[in-house]
Amino acid sequence: MSVERATVDAVVVGAGPNGLSAAIVLARAGLRVVILEANESIGGGARTAELTLPGFLHDVCSAIHPMGLVSPFFRTLPLAEHGLVWKESPLAIAHPLDDGTVAVLEQSVDATANTLGEDGDAWRDLLGPLARHADALFDEILRPIRLVPRHPLLMARFGLSALRSASSLAKSRFNGKHARALFAGCAGHSFLPLEATASASFGLALALAGHAVGWPAASGGSVSITNALASYFRSLGGEIRTGTRVASMRELPPSRAVIFDVTPRQLAAIAGDELPRRYVNKLTKFAYGPGVFKVDWALDGPIPWTAADCHRSATVHVGGTLDEVAEHERAVWEGRVTEKPFVLVAQQSLFDSSRAPAGKHTGWAYCHVPHGSTIDMTDAIEQQIERFAPGFRERILARHTMNTAQFETHDANFIGGDIGGGANGLLQFITRPFPSLDPYATPNERIYICSSSTPPGGGVHGMCGFWAATSALKRTFR
DSSP states (O other), X not given: OOOOOOOOSEEEEOOSHHHHHHHHHHHHTTOOEEEEOSSSSOOTTOOEEOOSSTTOOEESSOOOOHHHXXXXXXXXXXXXXXXXXXXXXXXXXXXXXXXXXXXXXXXXXXXXXXXXXXXXXXXXXXXXXXXXXXXXXXXXXXXSOOSSOSSHHHHHHHHHHHTSOHHHHHHHHXXXXXXXXXXXXXXXXXXXOTTSTTHHHHHHHHHHHHHHHOOOEETTOTHHHHHHHXXXXXXXXXXXXXXXXXXXXXXXXXXXXXXXXXXXXXXXXXXXXXXXXXXXXXXXTOOOOOEEEEEEEEESSOOXXXXXXXXXXXXXXXXXXXXXXXHHHHHHHTTOOOSSOOEEEEOGGGTOGGGSSTTOEEEEEEEEEOTTOOOOOHHHHHHHHHHHSTTGGGGEEEEEEEOXXXXXXXXXXXXXXXXXXXXXXXXHHHHTTSSOSSTTBOSSTTEEEOSTTSTTOSSSSOHHHHHHHHHHHHHTOO
């Protein structure tokens, strides 16, 4: 589809949550903005589809959204007025163990601590002071790094633990298997070995989000977040054109600024002719992380977990002990997988009846695999769930799987199946895509990047788009 030659103030390439957020910031500033989306549907990693059987709604990528509620930018938007309804579960996380018990994350720090026995006080000491200032902390960490933070004492307290490895922090703080497993499951979202420096930061941030706002899902699917952002953007006069793939700058309409919701490799391919060679070389050296293998199920009933508390949470971390979780995540970075992967499970239909026909349910799960791997992890994932929910396979009506190559086909930003926008090694994570005073700006005053390959990284929070558009307002539109 060719782009008609219409002059606008700004063009946003890509209609994922970050692209939509950037467009909203610009439109709220009174600018004429058009979004160009390559696919026929918008949303990027926040789309929902009937992947298995009619009437079963599955989130194609992202499913549970604590960062959507803690996002300082999303909090300024009237998304509820545009149809977004959050569905909460009584527990943020459940993490079952082989003895039939389960570690749980309640929204209250004290309530969580009360379930952890001998580690209760240690959980309070670690998470309590941070949870009391959660808004200020997320305001600090969901932005580009600042040499002088607004809350230096708070950030110092966070940093003392966050810069450690998840394994060392958990083992030094906790003695029991429940607290260690609970923290390991949160840290496992990092796509890092749990022995990696700063892998603890992910465990802390996600546990804190659970204490601050819970781990909600969007009613009707993650696409509801996308639709609310798009509806608000259109109410500001913005335009979205789907089926419009951009391969070069020559295909764009005249504008003063272009903000790309793409990864560095794609930016180099599209805009390389208008950027200095040295900058393009840096883009091409950007490192991508492990991929994912995902399974969606149409189920004849809820997952039959042995531990009752697993039925009280939309998110279940399946992987056993801290050491077992760490073993799989380490293997992935070494280019291999294990027979017992760490599996992230979502069961949204327990709390959102719109997801499946009456009496039926959906299941959503993925595990990490090496970058670009097309190994089929279906059996390993289902065996892990069966381990803690005997009879699970008997309830499967249909399944749908996606490997890393299929994820990249679904969304070109998921290079090698990397759904997080790039490897989360310490230096690249805090300075992504590479060290710069303004990570969203390029040497070309017209060109910006706003994907999760920029700070603060992956997640449906819109902050990458917000900061990129803020940069464009200051530098290009002044």
